[in-house]
């Protein structure tokens with residue numbers, strides 16, 4: 001049986017340092033800003049903050065929150 005449960009845009013994987021270098025946004029394939037202090041991964045291009053749950057980046061647009069204007073323009 002094929003598991004169809006993860007047929008959504010995105011992916012989940014564990015957060016090792018080698019994985020961090022490879023992480024890209026599932027929507028725009030852009031560079032991400034890993035915010036370990038807030039356990040989020042930001043894509044400023046899309047204005048989305050993907051959650052990190054138990055060290056696992058949840059790279060699903062469905063699960064992401066929208067960045068505020070301040071967050072999108074923060075450096």
Ligand SMILES: [Zn+2]
Pocket residue numbers: 025026027028029030043044045046
């Ligand atoms: Zn993006």
